[in-house]
Amino acid sequence: MAIVKKKKVSTTPKSTPKENGLKRKLEVEDAQEAETPKVVKKTPKKKPLKKQNGTAATPVVEVEATPSSENGPKKKKKKVVKKVKLFEEEEKAPKQKAQLIDEDDDEEEFNIGNLDIQGDDDDDDDLRDDYSDDEEDEDNLPIEKKSAALDKIKEKMLKEGEEELQLNIANQEKFELPTVEDIEAEMKSAPNLEIVRQRIADVIQVLGDFKARRDPNKSRLQYVEVLQKDLCSQFGYNEYLMAKFMDLFPNGVELLQFLEANDNPRPVTIRANSLKVKRRDLAKNLINRGMNVDPAAEWTKVGLVVYDSQVPVGATPEYLAGHYMIQGLNSLLPVMALAPQPGDRVLDMCSAPGGKTSHIASLMKNSGVLFANDANFDRCRAIIGNLHRLGVNNTVVCNLGGEEFGKIRPNGFDRILLDAPCSGTGVIWKDQSVKTSKDSQDVQRRHTMQRQLILSAMDALDANSPNGGYLVYSTCSVLVEENEAVVNFLLERRHCELVPTGLTIGVDGYTRFRDYRFHSSLSMTKRYYPHVHNIDGFFVAKIKKLSNAKMSKQEVLEKEREKQENKKKSQAEEDSSDDKKKPAKKAGKKSKEDSDSEDDDGTAPFKNVGSGARANKKRRNQKKAQAKQDSLKEDDGFNTVGNIKKARKVKEFKARVPKRAAARTGAKAVKNKRKKMLAKQQ
Numbered sequence: 001m002a003i004v005k006k007k008k009v010s011t012t013p014k015s016t017p018k019e020n021g022l023k024r025k026l027e028v029e030d031a032q033e034a035e036t037p038k039v040v041k042k043t044p045k046k047k048p049l050k051k052q053n054g055t056a057a058t059p060v061v062e063v064e065a066t067p068s069s070e071n072g073p074k075k076k077k078k079k080v081v082k083k084v085k086l087f088e089e090e091e092k093a094p095k096q097k098a099q100l101i102d103e104d105d106d107e108e109e110f111n112i113g114n115l116d117i118q119g120d121d122d123d124d125d126d127l128r129d130d131y132s133d134d135e136e137d138e139d140n141l142p143i144e145k146k147s148a149a150l151d152k153i154k155e156k157m158l159k160e161g162e163e164e165l166q167l168n169i170a171n172q173e174k175f176e177l178p179t180v181e182d183i184e185a186e187m188k189s190a191p192n193l194e195i196v197r198q199r200i201a202d203v204i205q206v207l208g209d210f211k212a213r214r215d216p217n218k219s220r221l222q223y224v225e226v227l228q229k230d231l232c233s234q235f236g237y238n239e240y241l242m243a244k245f246m247d248l249f250p251n252g253v254e255l256l257q258f259l260e261a262n263d264n265p266r267p268v269t270i271r272a273n274s275l276k277v278k279r280r281d282l283a284k285n286l287i288n289r290g291m292n293v294d295p296a297a298e299w300t301k302v303g304l305v306v307y308d309s310q311v312p313v314g315a316t317p318e319y320l321a322g323h324y325m326i327q328g329l330n331s332l333l334p335v336m337a338l339a340p341q342p343g344d345r346v347l348d349m350c351s352a353p354g355g356k357t358s359h360i361a362s363l364m365k366n367s368g369v370l371f372a373n374d375a376n377f378d379r380c381r382a383i384i385g386n387l388h389r390l391g392v393n394n395t396v397v398c399n400l401g402g403e404e405f406g407k408i409r410p411n412g413f414d415r416i417l418l419d420a421p422c423s424g425t426g427v428i429w430k431d432q433s434v435k436t437s438k439d440s441q442d443v444q445r446r447h448t449m450q451r452q453l454i455l456s457a458m459d460a461l462d463a464n465s466p467n468g469g470y471l472v473y474s475t476c477s478v479l480v481e482e483n484e485a486v487v488n489f490l491l492e493r494r495h496c497e498l499v500p501t502g503l504t505i506g507v508d509g510y511t512r513f514r515d516y517r518f519h520s521s522l523s524m525t526k527r528y529y530p531h532v533h534n535i536d537g538f539f540v541a542k543i544k545k546l547s548n549a550k551m552s553k554q555e556v557l558e559k560e561r562e563k564q565e566n567k568k569k570s571q572a573e574e575d576s577s578d579d580k581k582k583p584a585k586k587a588g589k590k591s592k593e594d595s596d597s598e599d600d601d602g603t604a605p606f607k608n609v610g611s612g613a614r615a616n617k618k619r620r621n622q623k624k625a626q627a628k629q630d631s632l633k634e635d636d637g638f639n640t641v642g643n644i645k646k647a648r649k650v651k652e653f654k655a656r657v658p659k660r661a662a663a664r665t666g667a668k669a670v671k672n673k674r675k676k677m678l679a680k681q682q
């Protein structure tokens with residue numbers, strides 16, 4: 001309880017920068033207290049664009065919030081006594097106040113200098129010390145003194161929280177896991193979100209140190225199921241998507257960070273249109289209009305972040321004059337990877353509303369030719385509007401299915417951007433309906449379309465282009481099925497190879513993910529996450545076309561065979577390394593200890609990713625995986641091995657017997673006749 005309130009303090013403005021005499025004067029004149037323009041500018045500046053480190057505050061706070069049965073009451077007593085002392089000193093009415101506080105045990109806040117600060121009187125001592133220190137430092141403004149005092153208190157609280165967490169861990173508290181049925185029943189009535197939140201923190205803690213904290217009668221799977229249900233109810237996702245995210249982030253703390261980032265907006269960013277203005281000049285003009293802007297990140301020369309604005313960002317004279325485009329920073333990445341050159345022939349295959357198109361045109365310096373295509377006619381209007389506003393004049397807007405380009409313009413472009421339609425799982429903050437609307441079928445449909453589009457894009461690319469032959473594939477999805485799986489499919493179907501994106505940020509793409517095994521070069525692709533990079537979830541791959549010749553069936557089959565062999569090899573290697581780690585026990589004699597120890601790998605909370613499981617289990621898993629693969633091949637659009645499957649036609653058996661004969665004779669005669677005919681054929 002006490003720690004949850006501490007969060008309150010951490011959200012208040014943190015620090016005021018030291019400023020020179022003139023600025024200080026202005027500030028004092030402008031506003032006596034906290035809200036000077038400088039403070040507004042500086043405070044968010046640090047937050048939105050800095051890469052967060054792995055241990056973000058929120059989940060830790062949640063764990064800290066776990067009440068320690070031993071410490072809780074003791075601490076409270078101490079606080080009450082100390083508060084009494086303070087009130088004695090401050091108000092000189094000891095008895096009355098003590099009574100008051102005893103009556104209201106929950107009251108843990110008191111007011112100092114217009115700022116609500118909670119905590120025990122050690123904090124107050126600190127605060128007083130801080131003020132006395134500050135008194136000595138006559139240069140500081142009152143707000144600076146308060147800010148410094150707050151910083152100290154916050155630091156202390158964090159330390160205390162950490163100590164409390166350590167104490168909890170040391171106490172080895174056992175948490176009792178409800179059954180999935182209990183949770184389902186709980187969900188039918190209005191669930192208490194505070195309890196759910198606490199349970200999530202508890203389960204993640206248990207999964208993080210499974211051996212020591214588990215209930216011996218419960219398996220890892222049971223914990224994971226409870227966690228999944230709770231996360232769905234806490235964050236409002238369907239189970240399908242939550243399972244996908246749990247696969248993607250096997251570490252519970254990171255999963256929470258990702259889910260929380262999905263509920264918060266990304267910073268507002270704009271791209272300076274270099275066809276019309278330099279970023280520096282644009283920034284000056286916008287600041288003069290009352291917008292608080294700064295360069296968005298080190299890796300971009302055209303991005304600006306807008307902290308706050310007194311005018312709507314989409315209605316300034318500069319916007320209307322086409323000096324900038326409102327764009328998420330992630331949108332800059334695929335265009336930077338594409339690196340279009342002046343004079344190139346470029347295709348933007350799925351381009352509406354034209355943010356990336358106009359960026360491409362500006363890098364081409366309005367020269368060469370750019371085709372901006374989109375299958376949606378209404379969205380094409382938006383492209384045209386934006387291109388006019390931004391002064392782009394090297395572009396042809398067209399309204400075709402992207403799948404057509406491979407046929408109507410084979411080997412026709414130097415560079416192609418395929419910013420594919422996707423599930424949008426990287427931009428959930430923009431569209432919360434994604435949380436519940438995406439299911440297996442939907443993702444499968446996208447996956448199929450993406451594979452068709454990527455093949456068409458590759459066919460439309462000219463491998464003999466003097467300085468090109470590059471395709472950039474991007475999505476605003478974090479799902480492997482829409483990213484690595486699609487690119488891997490292309491590598492198996494066409495003469496092409498992955499090349500480095502040239503992007504300095506991002507994490508490497510997967511080369512293996514659950515049942516999927518991708519080409520090792522997939523590590524050259526880049527992934528972006530909102531909780532890591534503070535930009536939308538995104539994926540970028542850059543591919544070079546090696547030959548305009550299409551692959552023959554023979555070659556495709558050969559690649560296929562090669563792939564299967566590699567897969568078997570890597571599987572065998574895995575098995576042998578597992579066998580080395582743990583000698584295989586006698587098959588069929590599987591004790592309870594064995595089954596427990598399967599779960600004991602605490603490195604990955606949700607599953608034993610890369611654990612040293614025994615050969616027996618491995619074999620069973622292999623069988624399961626094989627069965628799954630077979631079923632994928634059967635009817636699942638995620639099959640990255642075979643052709644893109646159209647709806648299967650069910651072939652009916654037809655007896656090769658003339659209809660008239662069949663009509664004349666009985667069933668038995670027809671059967672005999674058929675037998676005879678078959679014998680003859682043989």
Ligand SMILES: C[S@@+](CC[C@H](N)C(=O)[O-])C[C@H]1O[C@@H](n2cnc3c(N)ncnc32)[C@H](O)[C@@H]1O
Pocket residue numbers: 331349350351352353354355356357373374375376379400401402403419420421422
């Ligand atoms: C992710 S958005 C593109 C965003 C755009 N690149 C930008 O930066 O402004 C995907 C676009 O693909 C279009 N689209 C969907 N299916 C398509 C297809 N088969 N061929 C071409 N475009 C398609 C959609 O209309 C949508 O505008």
